[in-house]
Amino acid sequence: MEAGLYLHIPFCTSKCHYCDFYSVTALSRKDEVVEAMVKELQAEIGFLGAVKPALRTIYFGGGTPSLLQAEDFTTLFNTIEASYDLSCLEEVTLEANPDDLTPEYLAMLRRFPFNRLSIGVQTLDDAGLKRINRRHTAAQAKQAVLDSRAAGFSNLSIDLMYGLPGQTTEQFNQTLEEALRLPVSHISSYALSWEEGSVLYKELMQGRLQQASDEVLEACYFNLIAVLEAHGFLRYELSNFAKPGFESKHNSSYWDGTSYLGIGPGAHSYNGSLRRYNVSSIDRYVEGLRSGEPARELEWLDSNARYNDFIMTGLRTTRGIMVKELEKLFGVSKRYYCLYNARKNLKNGFLVYEEERLRLDEKSLFIADDICSDLIWV
Structure with missing residues (x-):
């Protein structure tokens, strides 16, 4: 890919x-x-x-x-x-x-x-x-x-x-x-x-x-x-x-979850299972590359972290969250969790669920972060 x-x-x-x-x-x-x-x-x-x-x-x-x-x-x-x-x-x-x-x-x-x-x-x-x-x-x-x-x-x-x-x-x-x-x-x-x-x-x-x-x-x-x-x-x-x-x-x-490689001091990378952060320092960045020991932090992503990424990034887009894709990636329990926690905002009209797609209603765009927080795994 x-x-x-x-x-x-x-x-x-x-x-x-x-x-x-x-x-x-x-x-x-x-x-x-x-x-x-x-x-x-x-x-x-x-x-x-x-x-x-x-x-x-x-x-x-x-x-x-x-x-x-x-x-x-x-x-x-x-x-x-x-x-x-x-x-x-x-x-x-x-x-x-x-x-x-x-x-x-x-x-x-x-x-x-x-x-x-x-x-x-x-x-x-x-x-x-x-x-x-x-x-x-x-x-x-x-x-x-x-x-x-x-x-x-x-x-x-x-x-x-x-x-x-x-x-x-x-x-x-x-x-x-x-x-x-x-x-x-x-x-x-x-x-x-x-x-x-x-x-x-x-x-x-x-x-x-x-x-x-x-x-x-x-x-x-x-x-x-x-x-x-x-x-x-x-x-x-x-x-x-x-x-x-x-x-x-x-x-x-x-x-959309595509992998990307970040190069340079302060750059971030992501490949689906690992998120990586280069050090925000020219001195440490240059010395790390010269010595063969790059200065960076690693964050290994478990299923819950990847689910949260899927929710937070997907909900930002007009495409929204494809619920069948969510189930395929994270299982039926996460599908149930997402839709169960969406009930309040579906009822008040802040979220729209149609044809297996969950998206923000236009009136809720300005409070997207608050709505997203209801769906993430904690």
Whole structure:
């Protein structure tokens, strides 16, 4: 079965104030990290259960992968092509900051297998961008999308955030309207998460910022769904919308149980029975690969943990949970457990069960985590 490959590029020129993903600004260490990633790519083929594993998707995330240059991509793609079967490869994504996507950089990217760009716009309000310490302007973001399309990239995704400090529903709606004038085929949109350790979280704890109310967040979310659907973007996961045929194949693999290998400091991997976490430290990551003893944590998944994964990921999607598949994978007792614990939310209309499929009703999308918690095995 084809798998996914994720490469975590842990470098940023500056840290966004909402971010708690592992990243550093020590760009001088880029070469040794790429060298270590090559070693990991070659050494970890067996994690996917084949001599030369077949890849369906490749995703460069971060951090800021658009800080890599041609020589870095050449090194990594040469290693991938030598070690993995790419005959079934369908999607190769690069996450990028708008201000990195100059016409020259885009022309360079076209020399490699990239066929999808995910552009971190976040908001098209300059004051909002400054508040969260993004290094681009609204004008740069719009130009980056236009330049990407002109360079020949037809599969373009942008990220948008709501619930930003001081952001009103009107301001978010204005960003959404402006974004829909751009030639994009996919939009990921999330409420701001106040991550412990981020600059925004520290300011929140100091009383300098205030979280958006649930009422504001809910209004933004349901307006987002309505506006995007009116423009031909279908919701296929809680926070992801695409025009038909432009759903993210790589991200979908996280929700349908497909195996994926994560490469780089802070990257995660999953193969159905094992979840693995690379250490979030360049020093320990590089030294571990050099010594042949990679620094990582392992989590072996028993049947209950795999059932919980199946529930939590499946319920996020419009497809929902296929109950016959659940029974096949985990037995009739888990089927009974799931449907028994779904009774309350079926009665109140938050869940819908039809044709052996259990899914969220639209009115319950904003409380999906609460509903999911009723179905997981504890």
